[in-house]
Amino acid sequence: MQFIDPRTFLLVANLLGMLCALVLWVQARSFPDDIDGLDDWARAVVLIGCASGFASMRGVLPDSLSIVASNGMLLLGQLLLIVGLQRYSGRTPVWRPTLDGIGALMILILWLTYGSHNYQGRIFIMGLAHIGFFSVGAYLAWHAAPKGFGNRFLSVIFTLGVAVAIWRIATLPITGNETDENFDRNLIQQIYLATFSLGVLGLSIGFILLANERLRVELEFMATRDPMTGALNRRAFFSRAEVEWARALRSRRPLAVITSDIDFFKKVNDTHGHHVGDQVIKDYTLRAGQMLRLSDSLARFGGEEFVILLPDTGLTEAKQVAERIRCEIESRRAKTLPAYTVSLGVSVMQGNAGQAADLEALLAEADAALYRAKQRGRNRVEV
Numbered sequence: 001m002q003f004i005d006p007r008t009f010l011l012v013a014n015l016l017g018m019l020c021a022l023v024l025w026v027q028a029r030s031f032p033d034d035i036d037g038l039d040d041w042a043r044a045v046v047l048i049g050c051a052s053g054f055a056s057m058r059g060v061l062p063d064s065l066s067i068v069a070s071n072g073m074l075l076l077g078q079l080l081l082i083v084g085l086q087r088y089s090g091r092t093p094v095w096r097p098t099l100d101g102i103g104a105l106m107i108l109i110l111w112l113t114y115g116s117h118n119y120q121g122r123i124f125i126m127g128l129a130h131i132g133f134f135s136v137g138a139y140l141a142w143h144a145a146p147k148g149f150g151n152r153f154l155s156v157i158f159t160l161g162v163a164v165a166i167w168r169i170a171t172l173p174i175t176g177n178e179t180d181e182n183f184d185r186n187l188i189q190q191i192y193l194a195t196f197s198l199g200v201l202g203l204s205i206g207f208i209l210l211a212n213e214r215l216r217v218e219l220e221f222m223a224t225r226d227p228m229t230g231a232l233n234r235r236a237f238f239s240r241a242e243v244e245w246a247r248a249l250r251s252r253r254p255l256a257v258i259t260s261d262i263d264f265f266k267k268v269n270d271t272h273g274h275h276v277g278d279q280v281i282k283d284y285t286l287r288a289g290q291m292l293r294l295s296d297s298l299a300r301f302g303g304e305e306f307v308i309l310l311p312d313t314g315l316t317e318a319k320q321v322a323e324r325i326r327c328e329i330e331s332r333r334a335k336t337l338p339a340y341t342v343s344l345g346v347s348v349m350q351g352n353a354g355q356a357a358d359l360e361a362l363l364a365e366a367d368a369a370l371y372r373a374k375q376r377g378r379n380r381v382e383v
C-alpha cells in the first residue's frame with residue numbers, strides 16, 4: 001500500500017523550495033552587502049528543484065533532460081550551495097577545480113547513460129558527489145558565524161544529506177537495472193528524490209535562519225557601538241552603567257568611572273592630518289581596552305573623549321587602572337603613529353550612595369578630575 005505518492009510529495013517539496021528561493025532572493029537584495037551568498041543559494045535551490053523535477057519525469061522527458069541535464073543541474077546547484085556558504089563566511093570561492101571535477105563527472109554520466117547503460121553506476125557516481133558536497137557543506141555550516149540554532153540546523157541537514165546519499169549507495173544491490181526500472185523508479189528513486197528536495201528545503205530554511213541571525217547581531221552591534229572604534233556608544237554606556245549603578249547600591253560594592261581625553265589632539269590633526277588623528281583614536285581604543293577586565297566597559301563619548309566603567313572597583317584600584325593606561329600610552333608607540341599622551345580623571349561611588357547622588361554626578365566628578373589633570377600639565381591622572 002502506498003502511503004503517499006512520492007511524485008506529489010516531490011512536487012510540494014519543490015514548490016516550497018521555490019518559495020524559499022524567493023525569500024533568499026529578496027533577502028539578498030535587502031540585507032547589507034557583507035551578508036553575502038544569499039543570491040547563490042537562491043539560484044542553487046531553483047537549480048536543484050528543476051533537477052529533481054526533471055529526474056522524476058524519466059520516461060516522459062528524453063534522457064538528455066531527465067538524466068544528463070538533471071544530473072548536471074544537481075551538481076551545479078550543490079556547487080552553488082558551497083560557493084554561497086564560502087561567500088557568506090568571507091572566503092573566496094574556489095570555482096575552477098570543482099567545475100573541472102563536475103565536467104569530468106558529466107562525461108562519465110554521458111558514458112554511463114548512452115554507452116554502458118549502467119543505471120547503478122550513475123547512482124553510485126552521483127551518490128559519491130552528494131557525499132562530497134554535503135560533507136563540505138556540513139563543515140562550512142558548522143564553522144559559520146554567528147554560532148547558534150541556524151548554523152547547527154544547517155550543519156545537521158547537510159549531515160543528514162550525507163547519510164541519505166550513503167543509504168542510496170547501500171540500497172544499490174536491491175536496485176533494479178535499467179530494464180527493470182518500474183519498482184526502482186517508482187519507489188526507492190522517487191523516495192530518494194523527494195527526500196533530496198525536502199533536504200534542500202530544510203537547507204534553505206537553515207540558511208535563512210543563519211542570515212537573519214547574522215543581521216540581528218550586526219544591527220545590535222550598530223545600535224550599541226561607535227562605528228569608527230567599535231567602543232560602546234553613549235547610549236549603550238548609560239544602559240550598562242544604570243544596571244551597574246543599581247547593582248552597586250544593592251550589593252554595597254564600589255563602582256568606578258574613568259574619563260579620559262587625548263592631549264593636544266587638535267595638534268595631532270593639524271600636524272599629521274585628520275586620517276592620522278582617526279588612527280590615533282583607534283589606537284587609544286585598542287590599547288586602553290587591553291588594560292581592562294572583561295566586566296569593564298569602554299565607551300567613546302565623542303571626538304577623543306572616552307569613558308570607562310569599572311564595576312566592583314574601589315578608588316585605589318581604579319587609580320591604578322588609569323595610571324596603567326596613561327603609562328602604556330606614554331611609553332609605547334605604534335610605529336606608524338605619532339607619540340601622544342592622555343589625561344584621565346577618576347571618580348568612585350562607594351556603594352552606599354556616598355559622594356555621588358547619581359550616575360550623572362559620578363561622571364561630572366570624573367570630568368572635574370580630568371579638567372584638573374589638564375590644568376596641572378596633562379599626561380596625568382587626577383582623582
Ligand SMILES: Nc1nc2c(ncn2[C@@H]2O[C@H](COP(=O)(O)OP(=O)(O)OP(=O)(O)O)[C@@H](O)[C@H]2O)c(=O)[nH]1
Nearest residue numbers: 261262263264265266267269274277278302303304
Ligand atoms: N581625527 C579626528 N579628529 C576629531 C574627531 N572628533 C573630534 N576631533 C578633533 O579633536 C580636536 C579636539 O581638540 P580639543 O578638545 O579642543 O583639545 P585638544 O587639542 O585635545 O587639547 P586638550 O584636550 O586641551 O589637551 C578638535 O580639533 C576636533 O576637530 C575624530 O573623530 N577624528
